[in-house]
Amino acid sequence: MDPEKPQKKDKKTAVLQGNEACAKAAIQAGCRFFAGYPITPSTEIIEMLSGEMQKAGGVFIQMEDEIGSACSIIGARWGGKRSMTATSGPGYTLMQEAIGFAAVTETPTVIVNVQRGGPSTGQPTMSSQQDIYQARYGSHGDYEIIVLCPSSVQEMYDFTTRAFELSEKFRTPVILLSDEVVGHMREKITMKPLPKDTGEQTRVYASSPTEDFFQGANSMVEGQLHDELGRRIGHIAPKSGEFINKICSKITDNIKEIADVEAFCMEDAEVAILAYGSVARSAMNAIKLARGIKDDRIKAKFRIVKDLFVRGVPATIQTDYSHLKVGLIKVNTVWPFPEEKIQELARNVDMVIVPEMNIGKYCREVKRALWDKTVISMPKCGGEIHSPNELLDRILEEVWCK
Amino acid sequence: MNELYEKYIKKESLPTLFCPGCGNGIVQFAAIKAFEKLGIKDELACVSGIGCSSWIPCYFKMDVMHTMHGRALPFAEGLKLARPDKKILIFTGDGDCLAIGGNHLIHAASRNIDLTVIEINNYIYGMTGGQKSPATPEGAVTKTSPFGSYDEPIDGCSLVAAAGGTYVARWTTAHPLQLEKAIAEGIEHKGFSFIEVLTQCPVQAGNNIFGEKSPVAMMARYKEMTYIYKEGMEIPEGKVRIGRIKHDTSRKEYTDKVLQKLEEKNIKKGQSNG
Amino acid sequence: MADITIDKACCKGCDICLSICPKKIFVRSKKRNDYGTNMPEAVNRDACLFCGMCERLCPDGAISVRKTEEEKEK
Numbered sequence: 001m002d003p004e005k006p007q008k009k010d011k012k013t014a015v016l017q018g019n020e021a022c023a024k025a026a027i028q029a030g031c032r033f034f035a036g037y038p039i040t041p042s043t044e045i046i047e048m049l050s051g052e053m054q055k056a057g058g059v060f061i062q063m064e065d066e067i068g069s070a071c072s073i074i075g076a077r078w079g080g081k082r083s084m085t086a087t088s089g090p091g092y093t094l095m096q097e098a099i100g101f102a103a104v105t106e107t108p109t110v111i112v113n114v115q116r117g118g119p120s121t122g123q124p125t126m127s128s129q130q131d132i133y134q135a136r137y138g139s140h141g142d143y144e145i146i147v148l149c150p151s152s153v154q155e156m157y158d159f160t161t162r163a164f165e166l167s168e169k170f171r172t173p174v175i176l177l178s179d180e181v182v183g184h185m186r187e188k189i190t191m192k193p194l195p196k197d198t199g200e201q202t203r204v205y206a207s208s209p210t211e212d213f214f215q216g217a218n219s220m221v222e223g224q225l226h227d228e229l230g231r232r233i234g235h236i237a238p239k240s241g242e243f244i245n246k247i248c249s250k251i252t253d254n255i256k257e258i259a260d261v262e263a264f265c266m267e268d269a270e271v272a273i274l275a276y277g278s279v280a281r282s283a284m285n286a287i288k289l290a291r292g293i294k295d296d297r298i299k300a301k302f303r304i305v306k307d308l309f310v311r312g313v314p315a316t317i318q319t320d321y322s323h324l325k326v327g328l329i330k331v332n333t334v335w336p337f338p339e340e341k342i343q344e345l346a347r348n349v350d351m352v353i354v355p356e357m358n359i360g361k362y363c364r365e366v367k368r369a370l371w372d373k374t375v376i377s378m379p380k381c382g383g384e385i386h387s388p389n390e391l392l393d394r395i396l397e398e399v400w401c402k
Numbered sequence: 403m404n405e406l407y408e409k410y411i412k413k414e415s416l417p418t419l420f421c422p423g424c425g426n427g428i429v430q431f432a433a434i435k436a437f438e439k440l441g442i443k444d445e446l447a448c449v450s451g452i453g454c455s456s457w458i459p460c461y462f463k464m465d466v467m468h469t470m471h472g473r474a475l476p477f478a479e480g481l482k483l484a485r486p487d488k489k490i491l492i493f494t495g496d497g498d499c500l501a502i503g504g505n506h507l508i509h510a511a512s513r514n515i516d517l518t519v520i521e522i523n524n525y526i527y528g529m530t531g532g533q534k535s536p537a538t539p540e541g542a543v544t545k546t547s548p549f550g551s552y553d554e555p556i557d558g559c560s561l562v563a564a565a566g567g568t569y570v571a572r573w574t575t576a577h578p579l580q581l582e583k584a585i586a587e588g589i590e591h592k593g594f595s596f597i598e599v600l601t602q603c604p605v606q607a608g609n610n611i612f613g614e615k616s617p618v619a620m621m622a623r624y625k626e627m628t629y630i631y632k633e634g635m636e637i638p639e640g641k642v643r644i645g646r647i648k649h650d651t652s653r654k655e656y657t658d659k660v661l662q663k664l665e666e667k668n669i670k671k672g673q674s675n676g
Numbered sequence: 677m678a679d680i681t682i683d684k685a686c687c688k689g690c691d692i693c694l695s696i697c698p699k700k701i702f703v704r705s706k707k708r709n710d711y712g713t714n715m716p717e718a719v720n721r722d723a724c725l726f727c728g729m730c731e732r733l734c735p736d737g738a739i740s741v742r743k744t745e746e747e748k749e750k
Binding site: 403404405406407408411416417418420421422423424425426427428430431432435575578579582604616617618621 | 683685686688689690691692694695696710711713729731732733734735736737738739740
Binding site: 059074222 | 464475478664
């Protein structure tokens, strides 16, 4: 056999659900501890990992609640095992204190939030993007966090792997902010093997012990503000301020490395759609529709249009969008907010539409970054994703009104 | 400074934040004595929650996790499952363990996971300034029960014994030798060990509940109000039962159960460590 | 005679040692510890039984009782 040729084993394709892809990726990324509590719509992750994790020689435990899950993954990480938990809606709210603890103690860990409609029990079986702020500001106090937002099953797989890499490098909890649509969708994906380990990984940390337990380093993991040896400094104002700045700047200073923003058809675009998560799929199709791009999935798109016709929205089908020069800015790392990248990509457009499955939260950040452009929020609550025609109609409307 | 104390305590962190006469220091020294007796400093890590009692391990020269209020047990469970070969000691208080962390305590005990919990019961919330705790006696006047506490106190030892903990003991700070022995026994015991220590809080509980501020008088009172239980004995009316309450070696420990199952299925533990 | 030392930096002056010693070796002195309270002082050291209760019950690990050379020979 030719050793140069990529072997079948290296590249595997499969049709998987988003949640399953996340579970598979976690094991491949070296996650060896999973604690969880069943909650719709993230249950498939815990179901799959209950067996797979143990088969891979790792630990699986179903905890008594989400608080316990979030706490035990932090404990396990200090025991030297890469760890992860997955949850949704109310479970994610329960985990907030532990996320703050992981941020202040600089514990690398991954938390998957498959978003569902809220508040409270809300819409357990419907999708939403309502946790976008909670992912960033959920725990009390000041801290920075990395949040990745996948929009396809392939991205669910890739971003889970990246989440582990980022969390280890920047010694921080990383949130994988998926949603019900991505979590329950089945798509064909390619499972790429991990790049070979290049020896000692560089760590970026602010001011905490970094040695795992039982290495003889006498690591002191302290939830109070602390110095590099874990001694508390919470009662000394200048040192505490310095600590907060350090813990935030370790993320914000490396934003160039962390930020992942994709652009489609932005070269000549006059109007941009800025989207993240599952809404970005719809936006992508909207752009293909307007630009007349045909690909394998164009048939699927037509089906969507036909669907709309059946449901009694015939007007949208006859509309001609071909004169619209629309582009897409797809934000993959929603937090830390990739301000510079968005500014750079949206440099030449006049108008930015921000469709979201919430009351228009992320748009506030976009408005702040693109203060000199017309930024239009396009919220949609209720659990349904924006259709491509809906997006384009709104753009038409806005362009005409201008 | 005491030689043993010097060996286990981070000198630069002294003085401890405990008030003069606080029983936490006595428990701390008993734990140190137990470590010395077992000679397992490197095989041990401490986890604690929030409260006065949870500050005890923060002065130890070893791997320590000072975590969230009530959540010491899940943190410890994660650590234990990641490193089943090591011993974990948990310091927690009556509020930390029985109020906010009550659910975790029940579940950890029912799993019979190999952890040793030292629950330091001073009958009150000390750090926040003397509010009612789940262990506060009925009728006691505290900052949050101005007309006397309405709740009946929760007995941590009975709770853990009922939930499935396999080593349960209760001692007071007036019994330092027995306490030291119990801690050593608890660490060595393979299974969930729970040791409740009645300690004096001369500042908060002393003022509000017992009406005496002297730590010595409080310790004498603890000696008086307790009765050392031995098998077949009856506890006199109104006395608190102390001593070894439960010691069951027949129940299987959680990590053992997991490892055994994996062995049956031909899976090697920690095949590829992440 | 026992070699009893009380660490000024550790002691908080709680007086537990005063009443716990079966031979009442400790008395309150006018010396102040770093905490700012009155420190105990060990007098009548010959009476020491080496029971170790003062070491065990000192909440701050301030007391250290050692046998002197002549005591070890006994």
